[in-house]
Amino acid sequence: MNREKINEFLIEKGLFITAIFSIIIIFTILIFIVMEALPAFQEYGFFRFMFGMEWSPNDDNFGVFTMILGSIFVTFLALMMAVPLSLLCAFFMEEIAPNKVKIFLKPVIQTLAGIPSVVYGFFGLTVLVPLVREYFGGTGFSIFTASLILAVMILPTIISVSQDAIKSVPHDFKEASFGLGSTNWQTIRLIIFPAALPGIVTAIILGIGRAIGETLAVIMVAGNVVQIPGSIFDPVRTLTTNIALEMGYATGLHYNALFGTAVILFIIIIILLIIANYIQNKHGMDIGGGTL
Amino acid sequence: MKIKVKNLNVSFGESHILKNINMSIPENSVTALIGPSGCGKSTFIRSVNRMNDLIPTFQHDGKILLDDKDVYDSKVDVVNLRKKVGMVFQKPNPFPKSIFENVAYGLRIHGETDEEIIEQIVEDSLKAAAIWDEVEDKLDNSAMGLSGGQQQRLCIARTIAVNPEVILMDEPCSALDPISTLKIEDLIHKLKNDYTIVMVTHNMQQATRVSEYTSFFLSGELIESDYTDQLFVSPKEQKTEDYITGRFG
Numbered sequence: 440m441n442r443e444k445i446n447e448f449l450i451e452k453g454l455f456i457t458a459i460f461s462i463i464i465i466f467t468i469l470i471f472i473v474m475e476a477l478p479a480f481q482e483y484g485f486f487r488f489m490f491g492m493e494w495s496p497n498d499d500n501f502g503v504f505t506m507i508l509g510s511i512f513v514t515f516l517a518l519m520m521a522v523p524l525s526l527l528c529a530f531f532m533e534e535i536a537p538n539k540v541k542i543f544l545k546p547v548i549q550t551l552a553g554i555p556s557v558v559y560g561f562f563g564l565t566v567l568v569p570l571v572r573e574y575f576g577g578t579g580f581s582i583f584t585a586s587l588i589l590a591v592m593i594l595p596t597i598i599s600v601s602q603d604a605i606k607s608v609p610h611d612f613k614e615a616s617f618g619l620g621s622t623n624w625q626t627i628r629l630i631i632f633p634a635a636l637p638g639i640v641t642a643i644i645l646g647i648g649r650a651i652g653e654t655l656a657v658i659m660v661a662g663n664v665v666q667i668p669g670s671i672f673d674p675v676r677t678l679t680t681n682i683a684l685e686m687g688y689a690t691g692l693h694y695n696a697l698f699g700t701a702v703i704l705f706i707i708i709i710i711l712l713i714i715a716n717y718i719q720n721k722h723g724m725d726i727g728g729g730t731l
Numbered sequence: 732m733k734i735k736v737k738n739l740n741v742s743f744g745e746s747h748i749l750k751n752i753n754m755s756i757p758e759n760s761v762t763a764l765i766g767p768s769g770c771g772k773s774t775f776i777r778s779v780n781r782m783n784d785l786i787p788t789f790q791h792d793g794k795i796l797l798d799d800k801d802v803y804d805s806k807v808d809v810v811n812l813r814k815k816v817g818m819v820f821q822k823p824n825p826f827p828k829s830i831f832e833n834v835a836y837g838l839r840i841h842g843e844t845d846e847e848i849i850e851q852i853v854e855d856s857l858k859a860a861a862i863w864d865e866v867e868d869k870l871d872n873s874a875m876g877l878s879g880g881q882q883q884r885l886c887i888a889r890t891i892a893v894n895p896e897v898i899l900m901d902e903p904c905s906a907l908d909p910i911s912t913l914k915i916e917d918l919i920h921k922l923k924n925d926y927t928i929v930m931v932t933h934n935m936q937q938a939t940r941v942s943e944y945t946s947f948f949l950s951g952e953l954i955e956s957d958y959t960d961q962l963f964v965s966p967k968e969q970k971t972e973d974y975i976t977g978r979f980g
Contacts, residue, residue: 537787538787609824611820611822611824612824612826612827614782614785614820614824615820615824615825615826615886615889616826616836616840617782617785617813618780618782618813618817618818618820618890619813619814619817619836619837619840619889619890619893620809620810620811620812620813620814620837620840620841620893621810621836621837621840622810622840625840629836629839629840630826633827633828634826634827
């Protein structure tokens with residue numbers, strides 16, 4: 440073999456090993472979590488574990504359903520706030536804002552993504568919790584407060600991913616639309632938005648993934664009470680905070696049950712990713728198809 | 732004269748693209764614009780429906796009169812102008828929607844809500860663009876599934892649907908095979924009875940086949956405008972002769 444071939448060979452194999460390595464890591468973690476969770480599922484029963492309402496480790500009761508609901512409520516409410524805001528922001532930055540404004544906005548939004556979650560949590564604890572207490576009653580530790588913080592935290596994800604989707608809509612569509620005499624808003628609403636929709640859905644799902652997995656900021660403002668909340672101003676506990684709150688002292692089946700919580704979280708996130716992939720593959724083709 | 736151009740200068744930032752263009756385009760005729768790449772033909776037709784406005788560095792002076800009214804006048808509504816002056820692009824660019832919705836789009840954005848009227852106009856436009864027979868049974872299919880030639884005729888149908896007076900075509904056949912090209916040329920022949928067509932083409936045979944008037948652009952200047960027969964048989968300018976006999980370009 441000559442030099443170039445050896446180089447080529449080494450690079451190829453090197454890349455292959457790196458790729459394999461990250462896969463191995465993911466599977467190792469996954470196997471470990473499942474192994475540790477198994478005793479809880481076996482002794483308590485998977486369905487009882489998932490749909491059980493009662494979580495009281497002292498009495499060996501490990502039902503995580505209230506926390507599944509907690510995670511879903513918090514995430515859903517965060518999305519209700521973040522999605523409209525971030526989509527409008529993304530369209531504004533790509534289609535309307537003059538270059539100067541865009542140059543200013545982009546780093547600001549990137550900074551938002553760079554703030555550590557403990558800082559968000561601290562801000563929530565010291566500023567939002569008292570405000571919510573004052574204006575909406577209760578303790579201030581609530582679904583609503585957690586969603587507010589999460590909404591701000593997932594803004595940059597949704598903005599930048601949907602911005603990429605908007606940017607990748609072929610310029611030809613825009614020209615064709617303007618050429619027929621449509622206004623800027625009509626072009627955005629009727630042409631660019633539908634064409635960018637698969638990417639926007641992916642952006643939203645990535646946002647969901649981030650929100651559902653966020654722990655620290657949520658722990659600090661959600662109140663962490665195991666209960667089915669009566670309103671959005673009641674405290675809740677989410678799946679992630681459950682693990683973080685109790686892992687310090689859990690032993691025996693309790694310890695396994697915390698890993699069980701992680702498995703449930705994992706399943707939810709995998710389902711979301713599969714949906715995101717499916718949507719992108721299915722609709723991504725419509726745009727690139729034909730002779731374009 | 733449908734369109735009169737007076738002392739038109741166009742530049743993008745520092746580069747001066749069109750230099751002092753004066754030109755007249757008669758109604759219900761086909762005018763071909765020929766010239767080597769980069770000579771400003773496309774910039775010229777994009778100035779007529781103000782598509783260049785989308786480029787931030789665009790600057791112009793001079794006048795483009797459509798029915799004796801300057802299209803760059805501050806009172807002109809660009810939306811109305813583009814409705815009156817339709818455009819067909821070089822690369823077929825149907826929307827990623829159904830065939831029907833592609834043609835209906837222009838009607839919907841201009842406020843037509845009566846589905847019966849929309850259906851009628853879609854059918855008429857597809858017929859006028861000589862593509863109705865090929866798509867009649869699959870109006871709800873995605874336009875992306877059509878061939879390049881069909882897509883381009885669909886784009887012409889889409890343009891016709893909003894009932895323009897002028898149709899600008901920017902090398903409409905350059906991405907198409909010879910048979911599709913022939914179909915589009917036939918179509919242009921038919922359309923000129925109802926519309927004023929201005930077409931950019933790289934293909935001189937095409938100019939002689941479809942146009943009545945031809946203008947020759949070179950380096951941003953309009954060198955010569957004449958009846959197509961005249962221009963190709965006995966050009967007045969040396970540069971035109973050099974170009975059409977293939978000595979450069």
